[in-house]
Amino acid sequence: MRPRSEERPACPNCGARQAIPILYGLPSPAMQEAADRGEIVLGGCVIAPEFPIWLCPVCEHRWGRLIDREKHWEM
């Protein structure tokens, strides 16, 4: 499972449309592989509602809030 490019929001800091979703929780093997390919970022096992959900690989800005994520990522 991977996000389609049109689902990626523009970075509020630099405007690049290359946002990488930050996923939290214990990573499954599929999640680990996706992280190794740079498709997702593993945010760790500690979760808080205000944690950011997007990482911009261009300027490394992180934004969004976990509590606002509409889609739950299952990998």
Ligand SMILES: [Zn+2]
């Ligand atoms: Zn950016």
